[in-house]
Amino acid sequence: MSGTSAALKPPADAVKPVRHPDAPAPGELLGAHYEHCFGCGDGQPHGLHLQARAGEGVGVTAEFTVQAAHQGAPGLAHGGVLATALDETLGSLNWLLRVIAVTGRLETDFVRPVPVDTVLFLDAEITAVHGRKIYSRATGRIGSPEGPVAVRAEALFIEVKVDHFIDNGRPAEIQAAMADPDQVRRARAFEVNP
Numbered sequence: 001m002s003g004t005s006a007a008l009k010p011p012a013d014a015v016k017p018v019r020h021p022d023a024p025a026p027g028e029l030l031g032a033h034y035e036h037c038f039g040c041g042d043g044q045p046h047g048l049h050l051q052a053r054a055g056e057g058v059g060v061t062a063e064f065t066v067q068a069a070h071q072g073a074p075g076l077a078h079g080g081v082l083a084t085a086l087d088e089t090l091g092s093l094n095w096l097l098r099v100i101a102v103t104g105r106l107e108t109d110f111v112r113p114v115p116v117d118t119v120l121f122l123d124a125e126i127t128a129v130h131g132r133k134i135y136s137r138a139t140g141r142i143g144s145p146e147g148p149v150a151v152r153a154e155a156l157f158i159e160v161k162v163d164h165f166i167d168n169g170r171p172a173e174i175q176a177a178m179a180d181p182d183q184v185r186r187a188r189a190f191e192v193n194p
Helices: 078-091 165-166 171-179 183-188
Strands: 050-056 061-063 103-112 120-128 132-142 148-157
Touching: 061 078, 078 103, 078 120, 078 132, 078 148, 132 183
Parallel strands: none
Antiparallel strands: 050 061, 061 120, 103 148, 120 132, 132 148
């Protein structure tokens, strides 16, 4: 990653991340944390519908297909959509620690254009933890997990309590999520960075 800011460098006393014993098993599909999430939700017709799987250790893999609705320049993915895919993948890592966390900082390198109809394969890992701060990085490759690198990112996530969403979200959506009779869906709506 070129030009990484000091805010994304873990301090000397940061600790190595440890996968929570109740984290999803390696290979397990994580599924959408919230139906209306632009990154992973099925309720967004033009969303990314990103599919993330738990990896080994404190890593995840994900993929999504760039659709025509995701283009910026003719026939190419919009850079903001690619940053969203990286953010969504990096946010999924927090399930492996079993914490609620939000993006504090995201720095992205755009290495090469990503054409419409391309599958982007993403690989992410947590690199360090320091108190409420979670440091991570991700790489997106074109066409296969070994394909050419198209995008890279480093991020800092901050652990928060569920009150962060309740106090700051739009009341109608918060109330609807909290009223869901499915306890698992209700809890998962607040598990990952929105």
